[in-house]
Amino acid sequence: MRLIKRIFWTVLTLTLLLSGVSGWWVLTPMPLRTPTIDISIEPQTPVRGIAQAVADAGVDAPPLVLYTFFRASGQSRKLRAGSYELSEGNTPLDLLRKLTRGEESLKAISLIDGWTFRQFRTALAKAEGLKHDATELSDDELMSRLGMPGVSPEGRFFPDTYTYGKGTSELHVMQRAANAMTKQLAAAWGQRQPDIQIKTLDEALILASIVEKETGRESDRTTISRVFHNRLGLGMPLQTDPTVIYGMFDSFDGNLRRADLRTDHPWNTYTRKGLPPTPISMPGRNALKAAVQPAPSNALYFVAKGDGTSHFSATLEEHNSAVNRYQRKASGQ
Template sequence: MRRFFLTLFLLVAFVVLGTGAAGLWWVQQPLRLPAPTVDLSVEPGTTPKGVAQSIESAGVAVPWQLLYGWFRFSGQDRQIRAGSYELERGVTPRLLLNMLVRGEEATRSIVIVEGWNFRQVRAALAKAEQLKPDSLGQSDADLMTRLGRPGVHPEGRFFPDTYTYSKGSTDVAVLQRALRAMDKKLDAAWAARASDLPLKSPDEALILASIVEKETGVAKDRAEISAVFVNRLRVGMPLQTDPTVIYGMGTRFDGNLRKKDLQTDTPWNTYMRPGLPPTPISMPGKAALLAAVQPSQSKSLYFVSRGDGSSQFSSSLDEHNRAVNRYQRGIDTTTPKGDQR
C-alpha cells in the first residue's frame, strides 16, 4: 500500500509539471538560490527524501516534494552520496543530481611548502579556508600523540605537497595524510640509499634531508651539498651549517645571524656539536630526501654561496677561503684568509 501511494505521488508530481516535455524543460532550468553559493551537507545515511528536504531548508526555492520526485524518477535516488557540497547559481535539477550522485564535493586546498618548519605548517592550517581547527590549543607533543606518534618530534614528519580537502574537514585529518605521505617517501628513499652512507637509520636520512632542503638554492646543487655533509660526517668534521643554528634559536631569530649566535649552544648548533642535530629542521621534499641518500660522488668538504642562488664547492680549506673572498667579499686573491665553514 505504501509503495502504491508513493508511485501515485510521483505520477501526480510529474502531472503537475504538465507533460514529459515540461518535465524535461524543468530539470534543465536554473534553481533559484538565496545567495551566489549555498552550502549543502549530506550526512551518511540521509534518505533521498531527506536530501531533498535539506536542499529546500538551505533556502533553494524549490518544493522538496518536486526534487524528491525528480530523484526517484531518475532512478538514481539511491546513488546519492554523503558529503559537503556547494551549490552555485546556474545549477539545474539535472546538474544538482549529477553532483550528488558523483560525489562532487566542494573542496579547498592547502600547500605545505618544502623547507617549512612545523610552526609554519600549523600557522597555515589555522588560516586555511573551511578547515576545522581541531588541533587548536593542543601542544605539538599532544598533537603527535593524537596522530599516533607519541614522543616523536613533529619537525620534518609531514610531506610538503598540495592537499585538497572537503569543506568541514579537520586540520588533524590533513596532518594525518601528510604524515603518511612522508612515511612512504622516506621508506622509498631509504630503500634506494647508497651502500656506503654514514647514516644509521631512516630518521638520520630525514634529518640530513631537512638540512639539504634549507641549504639548497638551486636544484642542481642538492646532491653536491649532501655530499659535503656526508663527507664531513665520514671524517668527523662538524657540519657547521647555519640553518641548524637558526632553527635552534626559534622565534629569537630576527633575520640576522651573528657570530654570538654561532657561539651560543643549543642542541641544533652544529658549529658547537658534532654530527647530525637531534631532529630535522624542516619539511624536506622528495628531491632533498633522494639527495640525502644518494649524494654525488665528490670529495667536497666546503661550499659558499655565489650570490645567485648556486654554490661554489671546494675540497680543501685553501680553495674554500679563496671562494669566500671571491664570492662573499669581492676579492679575487689566492691568499687563504677569511671565514672557515
C-alpha cells in the first residue's frame, strides 16, 4: 500500500512539473533563425508535416516537440493550410492561434480604374509572393485557361484590391478579377435605362471603358455617356481620342496629332462609326453604371475646360466656340 501511494505521489509530482514546464514553454517566445519567417502550409498536410514545415521555415524547435504540442492542444484537426508569418516575440501559443484561425500573412495587389490589360499583366509580374504561372502564356492561352477562349482580355478584369497568400497562383488572382467584372457588369446591366443605344453586355463594357478614360470627374461621367448614346442614335462617329490612342499601341508617343486622327484602324472612332471592337481599359463600377444610366441631355459634343470638368454643347457652333475659349485659356492666350 505504501508503494502504491509513493508511486501515485511521484507520478502526480512529475505530471505537475511537466505541466508547469509545458505551460511555461507555450508562453515563451520561440527562437527564430531570422527576425521574421514565412511558413507555407500546403492543403492536406498532416500534423507531423506541419510541425516539420514550421521547423524548416526557421523556428528553432524540434519538430517532435511541435507535433506533440499540436496534438496535446486538442486542436490539431483545426490547423489550416496557408501562408503565415512569425516574428520575434511570437510564442507557440501565438503560432497555434494563427494556424487554427487561418490568420494568414496576406499581400495585396491593386488594379486601378482605367488600366489596360498590359498594365494589369505588368503589375502581376511584379507582385511579390505570387506564383507567376501566367507570365509565359499568350493572351489567347491565358483567356482559354480562364474559361473565356477567343475573348479579348481588354476590360475583362474588375479594378479592385485583391489580397492573396504567398505562393498563390497568378491565374487565381486573374480568375477572381475576371469573375468580379462579370458580376459587376451583370449588376449594372440589370439596372440599365430602356432608351439606351447599346444592346448587349459587351457593348456596355466597351462604352464604359471609353467613359472611364474620358474623365475621372464623377459629375461628368453620365453626361459624357449621354453624348455617346446621342451620337450612336444619330449614326455619328464617336470621335473620342482615347480609342485612337489605344489603337496606336506602342507607336503613341504622348502627343496625339491630326494625322493620327485620320489614320484608320479598328479603334479609330473618327474614321469609323459605332463602338470599337473591344474595350480600351478596365472600367470601374461608376463607369459601368454611367454607361447604362446616362444623364438626360441633348448634348452631342464636349470639351475639357482645363479644371477637370467638361463643357457640353448641343450644336457644333457652340462646341467650336467652347473649344476656342478653353484652348486659348489652356495655352495662356
